[in-house]
Amino acid sequence: MTTHHSHDTGHDAGPDTGHGSVNAMAVSATLHCLAGCAIGEIAGLMVGTALGLATGWTVALSVALAFVFGFTLSSLPLVKTGLGVAAALGLVLAADTVSIATMELFDNLVMALIPGAMDAGLVNVVFWVGMMISLAVAFVAALPVNRYLLQRGKGHALIHGYHGQATEPEGFRRFIPDLATPTLVAVIVAFMVGGLVVAAADELGDEPGGAPSHASATR
Template structure:
């Protein structure tokens, strides 16, 4: 192989590797974005369902509904900030995120159902928070190939990616819409879940040592 041909060959390999890395990074980012919205919605639904003593079925239904609401909302806000009309932005988001969110919800709830005691655990319960962390992790790995497949074909988050980063030219009311980076949302979610786990551990330690567990009666009603 001549030097020129060899150089071109390595150049093509470099470009292919760069594109593959970019695709993988975009897929991971898109999956984390969806996962954050889903997790916020699910935890909010579980908080509501547990606090008012709803059955497992109703609590799961509310959690799934809120997961879609928050998932769609987090994807819609950047598009509104980029200047898209609400109807147009919602249309793009529905086409981009529905399959990813649906995959996460099916896997997440299935894993929670398979973990002994997780579905009936109170919010001040280590089993609940550990189960939620496991379920969300599995849901991420289940949705990642879905997002990657869609991105390869110019679908999924590829539909919204073209509008990202264009908000600097917006001068109307859309400029007041908050822009929250995905890493910041993920960090807040992780901190919240770790906080819940720490509270649950402290509550159980308080019970084991004969102390008064703080706030246990207010939020640990089991879902029936």
């Protein structure tokens, strides 16, 4: 795919660069970053809880993993097209850093404002509801940021031209999975709903007349 970026249409690979196109690209880019952030945050919280880390260290680990997973998910499609790992990572750092940073700022701010959400364990309804709310707020906050960057040929516009290339991957690149954004989002939603259901079942088991669950019995 040839690159024909201009100051006005650097974010698009074709002549149709209306507001609908920009909005669709901004939504897709934001959802992709959100998926990486969610995976990293949940992984960090699970590790922090398992290791018994203090809240501050757990949050720091979650933020770090959010960046790691966010950058990784954006780099894999570029590497699959034939781009070198270093070159792909360089593009992704330039494209996604602002978006992920915006998400993490608002996500953690909302979690801090929800009473008990930061200190809630994984088997806790407050945690999962708080996570859902915070990620939704993070998406709303990052969407206009990504749209602004796309309109100026920055952000995901820097890597948009590499997506959808028809070149056949070779070597190890053949084994890189095609992780479509809707698939990632569906997996994250399913995982979070599952966590909420487990937490609700555990709390119901703690109520009088309910059989104590294994998680509640060990607290």
